[in-house]
Amino acid sequence: MRDAPIVVHRISQPGGRRVTVRDQIMGLAHSDRDLLEFLRQAGLPDADDLLDDPTWVEWVGGRAHEYRPTDAPR
Incomplete structure (x- = not known):
């Protein structure tokens, strides 16, 4: 288990990042x-303040707030 309760995993090849909250896959x-929206569904309606807080969110394998592979067209 990771330290942060919210984990935004590596960017997938077609794009997008799996999100887990307390080890439960949200989507x-x-x-x-x-x-x-996933965090709202998990009971965190005001989570926008948490996205850059490493005690709450761990961004794995890429820069925070990026969802496309580096070789994907923009």
């Missing part, structure tokens, strides 16, 4: 908007 986020 595949393609944007911060998706991520915030």
